[in-house]
Amino acid sequence: MPELPEVEVVRRGLADHVAGREITAARILSPRTVRRFEPGGRELARMLAGRHVARVARRGKYLWFELADPPRTGGPAPSPGGDGAGRVLVVHLGMSGQMRVRSRRQDASSFGSRPAFVQDHPHLRAYFDVSGLAYRADGTDGAGPVGVVDGAGTGAAGGSEAVARIEFLDQRTFGWWLPAQLVDVDGTRVPAPVAHIARDPMDPRFDAAGAARSMRAKHTEVKRLLLDQTMVSGIGNIYADEALWRAGVHGARAADALTRPALVRILAAARTVMAEALEQGGTSFDALYVNVNGESGYFSRSLSVYGRVGEPCPRCGAPIRREEFMNRSSYSCPRCQIRPRYPLR
DNA sequence: CCCCTCTCCTGATCGC
DNA sequence: TGCGATCAGGAGAGGG
Numbered sequence: 452m453p454e455l456p457e458v459e460v461v462r463r464g465l466a467d468h469v470a471g472r473e474i475t476a477a478r479i480l481s482p483r484t485v486r487r488f489e490p491g492g493r494e495l496a497r498m499l500a501g502r503h504v505a506r507v508a509r510r511g512k513y514l515w516f517e518l519a520d521p522p523r524t525g526g527p528a529p530s531p532g533g534d535g536a537g538r539v540l541v542v543h544l545g546m547s548g549q550m551r552v553r554s555r556r557q558d559a560s561s562f563g564s565r566p567a568f569v570q571d572h573p574h575l576r577a578y579f580d581v582s583g584l585a586y587r588a589d590g591t592d593g594a595g596p597v598g599v600v601d602g603a604g605t606g607a608a609g610g611s612e613a614v615a616r617i618e619f620l621d622q623r624t625f626g627w628w629l630p631a632q633l634v635d636v637d638g639t640r641v642p643a644p645v646a647h648i649a650r651d652p653m654d655p656r657f658d659a660a661g662a663a664r665s666m667r668a669k670h671t672e673v674k675r676l677l678l679d680q681t682m683v684s685g686i687g688n689i690y691a692d693e694a695l696w697r698a699g700v701h702g703a704r705a706a707d708a709l710t711r712p713a714l715v716r717i718l719a720a721a722r723t724v725m726a727e728a729l730e731q732g733g734t735s736f737d738a739l740y741v742n743v744n745g746e747s748g749y750f751s752r753s754l755s756v757y758g759r760v761g762e763p764c765p766r767c768g769a770p771i772r773r774e775e776f777m778n779r780s781s782y783s784c785p786r787c788q789i790r791p792r793y794p795l796r
Numbered sequence: 797c798c799c800c801t802c803t804c805c806t807g808a809t810c811g812c
Numbered sequence: 813t814g815c816g817a818t819c820a821g822g823a824g825a826g827g828g
Contacts, residue, residue, distance in 0.1 A: 512822075512823095543822080545805095546805090546820075547820095622806060623807085623821085624804080625804075625805065625823080626822095671798090671799065671800085675799090680822085687822070688821065777800085778821090780819090780820085780821095
Protein backbone atom coordinates (compact mmCIF):
# COMPACT_ATOMS: atom_id res chain seq x y z
CA MET A 452 0.00 0.00 0.00
CA PRO A 453 1.62 3.23 -1.05
CA GLU A 454 1.99 5.58 1.88
CA LEU A 455 4.15 8.69 2.07
CA PRO A 456 7.60 7.08 1.56
CA GLU A 457 6.44 5.05 -1.41
CA VAL A 458 4.77 8.06 -3.01
CA GLU A 459 7.89 10.15 -2.46
CA VAL A 460 10.03 7.52 -4.18
CA VAL A 461 7.62 7.64 -7.09
CA ARG A 462 7.72 11.44 -7.14
CA ARG A 463 11.50 11.51 -7.36
CA GLY A 464 11.60 8.87 -10.07
CA LEU A 465 8.98 10.69 -12.11
CA ALA A 466 10.68 14.07 -11.70
CA ASP A 467 13.84 12.65 -13.25
CA HIS A 468 11.89 11.61 -16.33
CA VAL A 469 9.34 14.33 -16.88
CA ALA A 470 10.53 17.63 -15.42
CA GLY A 471 10.83 20.18 -18.19
CA ARG A 472 9.44 17.86 -20.85
CA GLU A 473 6.46 18.22 -23.13
CA ILE A 474 3.48 15.91 -22.94
CA THR A 475 3.01 14.90 -26.55
CA ALA A 476 -0.02 12.68 -26.05
CA ALA A 477 -2.15 11.20 -23.31
CA ARG A 478 -4.78 8.51 -23.08
CA ILE A 479 -7.17 7.42 -20.37
CA LEU A 480 -8.07 3.75 -20.78
CA SER A 481 -10.26 3.30 -17.71
CA PRO A 482 -13.12 5.72 -17.04
CA ARG A 483 -12.86 4.84 -13.36
CA THR A 484 -9.47 6.53 -13.18
CA VAL A 485 -11.11 9.87 -13.99
CA ARG A 486 -14.33 9.27 -12.04
CA ARG A 487 -13.81 12.53 -10.14
CA PHE A 488 -13.56 14.50 -13.39
CA GLU A 489 -16.98 15.00 -14.93
CA PRO A 490 -15.89 15.76 -18.53
CA GLY A 491 -14.11 12.42 -18.74
CA GLY A 492 -10.91 10.88 -20.02
CA ARG A 493 -11.02 12.19 -23.54
CA GLU A 494 -11.22 15.75 -22.29
CA LEU A 495 -8.44 15.19 -19.75
CA ALA A 496 -6.16 13.79 -22.46
CA ARG A 497 -6.88 16.84 -24.59
CA MET A 498 -5.98 19.13 -21.66
CA LEU A 499 -2.65 17.40 -21.12
CA ALA A 500 -1.43 17.23 -24.70
CA GLY A 501 1.01 19.97 -25.58
CA ARG A 502 1.64 21.09 -22.00
CA HIS A 503 5.00 21.02 -20.28
CA VAL A 504 5.64 19.47 -16.89
CA ALA A 505 7.29 22.13 -14.75
CA ARG A 506 7.76 19.96 -11.68
CA VAL A 507 6.35 17.03 -9.72
CA ALA A 508 5.18 17.75 -6.18
CA ARG A 509 3.62 15.87 -3.29
CA ARG A 510 1.75 16.32 -0.03
CA GLY A 511 1.04 13.23 2.02
CA LYS A 512 -0.06 10.55 -0.43
CA TYR A 513 -1.17 13.05 -3.04
CA LEU A 514 1.09 13.61 -6.04
CA TRP A 515 0.78 16.22 -8.75
CA PHE A 516 2.37 17.31 -11.99
CA GLU A 517 2.56 21.08 -12.40
CA LEU A 518 1.78 21.97 -15.98
CA ALA A 519 3.04 24.95 -17.94
CA ASP A 520 2.51 26.27 -21.39
CA PRO A 521 5.29 25.51 -23.87
CA PRO A 522 8.22 27.95 -23.96
CA ARG A 523 7.36 30.70 -26.42
CA THR A 524 9.15 30.85 -29.72
CA GLY A 525 7.39 33.91 -31.08
CA GLY A 526 3.82 34.03 -32.21
CA PRO A 527 0.92 35.76 -30.51
CA ALA A 528 1.19 36.77 -26.90
CA PRO A 529 -0.43 34.44 -24.39
CA SER A 530 -3.85 35.31 -23.11
CA PRO A 531 -3.79 37.13 -19.76
CA GLY A 532 -2.86 34.68 -17.04
CA GLY A 533 -2.12 32.02 -19.63
CA ASP A 534 -4.64 29.32 -20.28
CA GLY A 535 -2.66 26.91 -18.15
CA ALA A 536 -1.50 29.07 -15.26
CA GLY A 537 -1.59 27.10 -12.04
CA ARG A 538 -2.93 24.00 -13.75
CA VAL A 539 -1.89 20.62 -12.39
CA LEU A 540 -2.66 16.95 -12.80
CA VAL A 541 -3.32 15.39 -9.39
CA VAL A 542 -2.62 11.66 -9.04
CA HIS A 543 -3.60 9.46 -6.12
CA LEU A 544 -2.28 5.90 -6.19
CA GLY A 545 -5.02 4.51 -3.96
CA MET A 546 -4.17 1.05 -2.70
CA SER A 547 -2.53 -0.54 -5.69
CA GLY A 548 -1.49 2.25 -8.03
CA GLN A 549 1.90 2.22 -9.70
CA MET A 550 3.64 4.63 -12.05
CA ARG A 551 5.85 2.96 -14.61
CA VAL A 552 8.27 4.74 -16.88
CA ARG A 553 9.01 3.06 -20.18
CA SER A 554 11.72 4.67 -22.23
CA ARG A 555 11.61 4.15 -25.94
CA ARG A 556 15.32 3.40 -26.08
CA GLN A 557 15.14 0.51 -23.67
CA ASP A 558 11.71 -0.74 -24.59
CA ALA A 559 11.65 -0.10 -28.30
CA SER A 560 9.88 -3.32 -29.12
CA SER A 561 6.78 -2.52 -27.13
CA PHE A 562 6.60 1.25 -27.26
CA GLY A 563 6.34 3.52 -30.24
CA SER A 564 5.49 1.51 -33.30
CA ARG A 565 3.92 -1.22 -31.31
CA PRO A 566 3.91 -4.76 -32.67
CA ALA A 567 0.55 -6.41 -32.37
CA PHE A 568 1.87 -9.24 -30.22
CA VAL A 569 3.00 -6.92 -27.46
CA GLN A 570 0.16 -6.56 -24.98
CA ASP A 571 -0.37 -3.66 -22.64
CA HIS A 572 -0.28 -4.58 -19.00
CA PRO A 573 -3.78 -5.73 -17.98
CA HIS A 574 -3.87 -3.12 -15.20
CA LEU A 575 -2.84 -0.21 -17.40
CA ARG A 576 -5.44 2.54 -16.73
CA ALA A 577 -3.88 5.66 -18.27
CA TYR A 578 -0.65 7.02 -19.68
CA PHE A 579 1.04 10.03 -21.21
CA ASP A 580 4.07 10.34 -23.46
CA VAL A 581 6.83 12.90 -22.94
CA SER A 582 9.18 14.41 -25.47
CA GLY A 583 12.95 14.24 -25.45
CA LEU A 584 13.59 17.93 -25.15
CA ALA A 585 13.71 19.17 -21.60
CA TYR A 586 13.42 22.81 -20.63
CA ARG A 587 14.46 23.85 -17.19
CA ALA A 588 11.81 26.22 -15.95
CA ASP A 589 13.70 26.96 -12.76
CA GLY A 590 16.37 25.32 -10.67
CA THR A 591 13.99 22.92 -8.97
CA ASP A 592 14.29 19.31 -8.04
CA GLY A 593 15.34 16.50 -10.21
CA ALA A 594 15.10 17.90 -13.69
CA GLY A 595 16.90 15.39 -15.84
CA PRO A 596 19.48 16.18 -18.45
CA VAL A 597 18.56 19.39 -20.18
CA GLY A 598 18.63 19.44 -23.95
CA VAL A 599 18.01 16.77 -26.50
CA VAL A 600 18.04 13.36 -24.93
CA ASP A 601 19.85 10.72 -26.90
CA GLY A 602 18.31 7.45 -27.86
CA ALA A 603 15.21 8.94 -29.36
CA GLY A 604 15.87 6.60 -32.21
CA THR A 605 15.68 9.21 -34.89
CA GLY A 606 18.74 11.32 -34.32
CA ALA A 607 16.51 14.30 -34.91
CA ALA A 608 17.01 17.31 -32.71
CA GLY A 609 13.31 17.94 -32.34
CA GLY A 610 11.78 17.96 -28.90
CA SER A 611 8.43 16.64 -29.99
CA GLU A 612 9.64 13.09 -30.44
CA ALA A 613 8.25 11.04 -27.57
CA VAL A 614 10.97 9.19 -25.73
CA ALA A 615 9.16 7.90 -22.68
CA ARG A 616 5.72 6.78 -21.70
CA ILE A 617 4.49 7.38 -18.15
CA GLU A 618 2.05 4.59 -17.35
CA PHE A 619 -0.46 4.36 -14.53
CA LEU A 620 -1.11 0.76 -13.49
CA ASP A 621 -3.77 0.11 -10.88
CA GLN A 622 -5.14 -3.30 -10.11
CA ARG A 623 -7.82 -2.41 -7.55
CA THR A 624 -8.76 0.88 -9.20
CA PHE A 625 -8.91 2.96 -6.04
CA GLY A 626 -6.44 5.38 -7.58
CA TRP A 627 -7.44 8.41 -9.66
CA TRP A 628 -6.30 11.26 -11.89
CA LEU A 629 -7.84 14.72 -11.63
CA PRO A 630 -6.91 18.02 -13.26
CA ALA A 631 -7.02 20.95 -10.86
CA GLN A 632 -5.96 24.50 -10.13
CA LEU A 633 -3.36 25.53 -7.56
CA VAL A 634 -4.62 27.49 -4.58
CA ASP A 635 -2.82 29.08 -1.65
CA VAL A 636 -3.25 27.29 1.67
CA ASP A 637 -1.32 28.61 4.65
CA GLY A 638 1.38 30.04 2.42
CA THR A 639 1.83 26.96 0.25
CA ARG A 640 0.44 26.36 -3.24
CA VAL A 641 -1.46 23.08 -3.44
CA PRO A 642 -4.12 21.77 -5.82
CA ALA A 643 -7.66 22.67 -4.79
CA PRO A 644 -8.63 19.00 -4.18
CA VAL A 645 -5.67 18.77 -1.77
CA ALA A 646 -6.54 21.96 0.12
CA HIS A 647 -8.13 20.04 3.00
CA ILE A 648 -5.12 17.74 3.43
CA ALA A 649 -2.81 18.58 6.35
CA ARG A 650 0.94 18.92 6.03
CA ASP A 651 2.76 15.60 6.37
CA PRO A 652 5.49 14.81 8.93
CA MET A 653 8.22 15.16 6.28
CA ASP A 654 7.11 18.68 5.35
CA PRO A 655 9.69 21.25 6.59
CA ARG A 656 6.76 23.36 7.77
CA PHE A 657 5.01 20.51 9.57
CA ASP A 658 3.92 21.70 13.01
CA ALA A 659 3.95 18.71 15.34
CA ALA A 660 2.87 20.71 18.38
CA GLY A 661 -0.04 22.16 16.43
CA ALA A 662 -1.08 18.76 15.10
CA ALA A 663 -0.89 17.34 18.62
CA ARG A 664 -3.11 20.16 19.83
CA SER A 665 -5.68 19.40 17.14
CA MET A 666 -5.60 15.71 17.94
CA ARG A 667 -6.00 16.23 21.66
CA ALA A 668 -9.24 18.10 21.00
CA LYS A 669 -10.81 14.94 19.56
CA HIS A 670 -12.67 12.35 21.52
CA THR A 671 -11.75 9.36 19.43
CA GLU A 672 -9.10 6.66 19.16
CA VAL A 673 -5.63 7.96 18.43
CA LYS A 674 -5.02 5.57 15.53
CA ARG A 675 -8.12 6.90 13.84
CA LEU A 676 -6.61 10.37 13.96
CA LEU A 677 -3.26 9.19 12.59
CA LEU A 678 -5.18 7.90 9.57
CA ASP A 679 -7.18 11.12 9.28
CA GLN A 680 -5.47 13.04 6.47
CA THR A 681 -6.90 16.34 7.70
CA MET A 682 -4.99 15.95 11.00
CA VAL A 683 -1.65 14.79 9.61
CA SER A 684 -1.19 13.38 6.14
CA GLY A 685 0.80 10.58 4.55
CA ILE A 686 0.14 8.00 7.25
CA GLY A 687 -1.70 4.80 6.35
CA ASN A 688 -2.36 1.61 8.27
CA ILE A 689 1.25 0.40 8.06
CA TYR A 690 3.03 3.51 9.34
CA ALA A 691 0.32 4.21 11.91
CA ASP A 692 1.04 0.84 13.52
CA GLU A 693 4.79 1.37 13.28
CA ALA A 694 4.62 4.85 14.82
CA LEU A 695 2.39 3.68 17.67
CA TRP A 696 4.73 0.78 18.39
CA ARG A 697 7.77 3.05 18.48
CA ALA A 698 6.00 5.44 20.83
CA GLY A 699 4.70 2.58 22.98
CA VAL A 700 1.07 3.65 22.70
CA HIS A 701 -1.94 1.45 21.92
CA GLY A 702 -3.95 2.78 18.97
CA ALA A 703 -7.24 2.43 20.85
CA ARG A 704 -6.20 5.07 23.40
CA ALA A 705 -8.49 8.08 23.41
CA ALA A 706 -6.62 11.02 21.89
CA ASP A 707 -8.05 13.44 24.43
CA ALA A 708 -6.74 11.25 27.24
CA LEU A 709 -3.16 11.40 25.96
CA THR A 710 -0.76 14.20 26.83
CA ARG A 711 0.44 16.56 24.17
CA PRO A 712 4.06 15.37 24.55
CA ALA A 713 2.86 11.79 24.03
CA LEU A 714 1.14 12.82 20.81
CA VAL A 715 4.24 14.70 19.69
CA ARG A 716 6.28 11.56 20.36
CA ILE A 717 3.94 9.52 18.17
CA LEU A 718 4.21 12.06 15.35
CA ALA A 719 7.99 12.17 15.69
CA ALA A 720 8.05 8.37 15.50
CA ALA A 721 5.97 8.50 12.33
CA ARG A 722 8.48 10.88 10.83
CA THR A 723 11.42 8.69 11.80
CA VAL A 724 10.01 5.45 10.47
CA MET A 725 9.03 7.16 7.22
CA ALA A 726 12.49 8.66 6.82
CA GLU A 727 14.05 5.23 7.29
CA ALA A 728 11.69 3.63 4.80
CA LEU A 729 12.49 6.40 2.34
CA GLU A 730 16.20 5.68 2.64
CA GLN A 731 15.62 2.04 1.76
CA GLY A 732 13.22 2.83 -1.04
CA GLY A 733 15.57 5.39 -2.45
CA THR A 734 18.38 2.92 -2.74
CA SER A 735 16.41 0.04 -4.20
CA PHE A 736 14.53 2.23 -6.62
CA ASP A 737 14.65 1.07 -10.21
CA ALA A 738 14.58 4.15 -12.42
CA LEU A 739 12.87 2.32 -15.25
CA TYR A 740 10.13 0.77 -13.23
CA VAL A 741 8.73 2.96 -10.51
CA ASN A 742 7.15 0.25 -8.45
CA VAL A 743 5.07 1.26 -5.49
CA ASN A 744 3.39 -2.04 -4.81
CA GLY A 745 3.84 -2.25 -1.05
CA GLU A 746 2.92 -5.90 -1.05
CA SER A 747 5.96 -6.84 -3.10
CA GLY A 748 7.60 -5.26 -0.14
CA TYR A 749 11.04 -3.79 -0.41
CA PHE A 750 10.14 -1.58 2.53
CA SER A 751 8.80 -4.44 4.63
CA ARG A 752 12.28 -5.29 5.91
CA SER A 753 12.18 -2.22 8.10
CA LEU A 754 8.77 -2.91 9.64
CA SER A 755 8.72 -3.94 13.29
CA VAL A 756 5.12 -4.98 13.87
CA TYR A 757 2.99 -4.58 10.74
CA GLY A 758 1.98 -7.99 9.40
CA ARG A 759 4.20 -9.76 11.92
CA VAL A 760 1.61 -11.49 14.09
CA GLY A 761 3.24 -14.05 16.38
CA GLU A 762 6.78 -12.86 15.70
CA PRO A 763 8.77 -11.50 18.66
CA CYS A 764 8.60 -7.78 19.40
CA PRO A 765 12.02 -6.37 18.40
CA ARG A 766 12.11 -4.47 21.69
CA CYS A 767 10.88 -6.93 24.31
CA GLY A 768 10.37 -10.27 22.58
CA ALA A 769 6.67 -10.65 23.34
CA PRO A 770 4.73 -12.13 20.39
CA ILE A 771 3.14 -9.44 18.22
CA ARG A 772 -0.66 -9.46 18.35
CA ARG A 773 -3.23 -8.69 15.69
CA GLU A 774 -6.50 -6.98 16.54
CA GLU A 775 -9.57 -5.88 14.60
CA PHE A 776 -9.92 -2.17 14.09
CA MET A 777 -12.32 -0.34 11.78
CA ASN A 778 -12.80 -3.59 9.85
CA ARG A 779 -9.05 -3.63 9.31
CA SER A 780 -6.07 -5.10 11.11
CA SER A 781 -3.88 -3.53 13.73
CA TYR A 782 -0.59 -4.99 14.86
CA SER A 783 0.99 -4.14 18.19
CA CYS A 784 3.11 -5.47 21.03
CA PRO A 785 1.01 -6.71 23.96
CA ARG A 786 3.72 -5.69 26.42
CA CYS A 787 4.96 -2.36 25.00
CA GLN A 788 1.50 -1.13 24.04
CA ILE A 789 -0.98 -1.69 26.83
CA ARG A 790 -4.55 -1.76 25.64
CA PRO A 791 -6.72 0.85 27.42
CA ARG A 792 -8.77 -0.65 30.21
CA TYR A 793 -11.97 0.89 28.94
CA PRO A 794 -13.06 1.46 25.38
CA LEU A 795 -14.01 5.01 24.51
CA ARG A 796 -16.63 6.46 26.78
C1' DC B 797 -20.70 19.90 14.07
C1' DC B 798 -18.69 15.63 15.21
C1' DC B 799 -17.86 11.01 14.80
C1' DC B 800 -18.38 6.65 12.55
C1' DT B 801 -19.78 3.29 8.99
C1' DC B 802 -20.27 2.05 4.49
C1' DT B 803 -18.86 1.64 -0.35
C1' DC B 804 -16.02 1.48 -4.27
C1' DC B 805 -12.78 -2.63 -6.64
C1' DT B 806 -9.89 -6.91 -8.05
C1' DG B 807 -7.24 -10.93 -7.34
C1' DA B 808 -5.06 -14.14 -4.17
C1' DT B 809 -6.08 -17.57 -0.99
C1' DC B 810 -8.77 -20.76 1.75
C1' DG B 811 -12.20 -24.24 3.05
C1' DC B 812 -15.37 -27.54 1.53
C1' DT C 813 -11.71 -28.98 -10.13
C1' DG C 814 -14.77 -25.56 -8.88
C1' DC C 815 -16.93 -22.25 -6.31
C1' DG C 816 -18.25 -19.12 -2.78
C1' DA C 817 -16.37 -16.59 1.19
C1' DT C 818 -12.86 -13.74 2.95
C1' DC C 819 -9.32 -10.37 3.01
C1' DA C 820 -6.55 -6.24 1.72
C1' DG C 821 -7.72 -0.70 2.57
C1' DG C 822 -7.66 5.17 1.02
C1' DA C 823 -10.87 8.43 0.77
C1' DG C 824 -15.13 10.45 0.49
C1' DA C 825 -20.22 10.24 0.85
C1' DG C 826 -23.70 9.93 3.89
C1' DG C 827 -25.90 8.66 8.38
C1' DG C 828 -26.82 9.07 13.28
